[in-house]
Amino acid sequence: MTWQGWLITAIAVGGAVGALAGVQKTAGEILLVGVVGLYLALAFSLGGTKRQVVTDSRASGSDDDPELENGAAKVIVPPEIYGTQTPREIAEEIISRSGKFADTAEDGASSDSVIVVSHLTKQFGQRVAFEDVSFNVHRGEVFGFLGPNGAGKTSTVRTLSTLVSPTSGTAQVAGIPLNADRDVEIRHRIAVMTEVPGLYLRLSVTENLAFFAGLYGYRDAQPRIDRALEAVNLSSRASDLCGSLSKGLRQRVGLARALLNDPEIIFLDEPTAGLDPVASLEVHDLIIDLRDKGVTVFLTTHRLDEAEKLCDRVAILNTTLRTVGRIDDLRQRMFHKSILVSTAVPLADPEGLFSSIGSVAGWSTDDTGGYVLTVSDVRVAAPAIARALVAAGADVLSLVEGHHSLEEVYLELVGAGSMGGVR
Template sequence: MIRTENLTKTFALRKNQPPIQAVQNLTLEVKEGEVFGFLGPNGAGKTTTVRMLAALIRPTSGSAFINQFQIGRDDTQIRRSIGILTETPGMYERLSAEKNLSIYANLYDVADVKGQVEKYLRMLGLWNRRMDEVGSFSKGMRQKLAIARALLHEPRVLFLDEPTSGLDPEAAKLVRDFIEELKSEGRTIFLCTHNLDEADRLCDRIGIFKSRLIAVDTPANLRQRLFGRRVVFHLRALNPEWVETLRRFEFVKEVTPVDNRLLVRLDEPEQYNPVLIRKLVECGADLQFVGEIRHSLEDIYLQTLQAEE
């Protein structure tokens, strides 16, 4: 659905200044129906990448294919087949929400303009404000209207650049729920966001990017690769001998005592936790409960960027 091969974008500066390579040799494939999170710091080249994939600017070198259309050759077809939400979407502020969407629906040659406009205004909770000027809308309402605009022509591929940026919690949740609904419909979503908790919840895979692609995988696999898995055994009291007892198991990689807890690093805790629990009970331990330390996507993101630097 989205495929790039060594996609590169270089911006020329003034004379006697070296060019800036905003995107370096990006090779990536996003599958149909996948929500792909594109994460990176400000100035990393994320928006430049989206603009190339949306056929808004030409790459310096490399190639990209969207819905089997090639960037630079089939740009009109690409623009017709995708939806895009930019970080700062522009609207005709003196026109109503309904009129704004009608204009764009006609540009996309939507067959049932009135029906599609009503469908998405209702879906995003804007129907009662359809006749109001967009200039009177809050940022959250404008963002929802911009999402509706991106969906009017029912594209199978969506590019969303910071869809919940600056929204209050209620509006952000509505947008996230809407993305979940689009995901359930099998649409392919390319999501740029600084909200790492949002990316963790929504994305099937993530790519960490800083001019070039540093890491790409599912959040779970990246956690496993960077941190492994750690189980915490909460005890009424800790006997130091139990530390050595657990270390004797071949599948245990590390045991760390902390107050009345044992932190155990191991793979496949679902398989081996019962073995460790039985052993601790045999040794006389009073187990209060067992949990697992779950590193956040923020931990993964920062660790990956630090390793790159």
């Protein structure tokens, strides 16, 4: 039994003994002792409750995972690490060179940055949600925030949207320093759409939006509500109860709610999760519209195709920040440029043929029996390869530039860190 338990027991026993011994002469006194005991019990049970398990299903990050600091739109992989390294080796190199060649967030910050994050860390007790994260987000861009489950994405969004406070580090959101004194000011200028729309199902769409408009302090909110509903193409369902809407429509109501305050920055956490392709497409169009209107979109997503389609830049987080940059830049730095050659019949002497072409650095075969040629400049190499193949009498079926998806970049960076570089 804890000391609180002993104290309560002592009060209860004391009260009973006192009553029996006639020390407490009136019913009122006995009652008061009982009440004090009850409240003490409640106070201890509320105050002394063991801290609940953190509901976020975050994996604890490995403490020795080095991170990569970087400035906005900076190319983060130095040229000297190219060469004959595989993408996996490049990814490991990026992670192992943490901070040696990347710019700090402060260096990369500009007057155009609406989010400036510097060495931000959030721990839940001993568990690290994200650690020493630095990046900038520019005004009017769609910034993708990618990472596996438990990487700390949602915690980062919650921190930047003032729901939780950072353990260390600094950040500015919409030009306002992230601290408890100015959190209301920040919340006036941002909007957050959580993965679960979080609607009052017994209220209508309009009633839901009117409530949130009221929380923003708008006196006559109807024009705003109409505009928001129009933006998500839901005007015809305005008076429907949210409980009667499909998941996709609820997601759209959530988006409409996020538009109510004309935010400078909108945080979208998995906005297309669970939506059908058509509904996803509508959300994509809406995000593009927002960007066109100058709204900064901070997009957290698992869908790499979505990120590739929508994002001007992406950050990849796996407790520590792995990289930030434009997708094309990442792709180019992560993977060697290549040309894929397919022939009707396998070449008799591919080594002899390809090594004779000066612009080809190396070659290999792929799963389909084609050839993957590593080149430094596609424009120079492609004609030379075509000429050499024709001269060798090869029946060329195709000759195309190799393309690497964001998914490949992502898997190399996240995989390298999470697997300790061993595969």
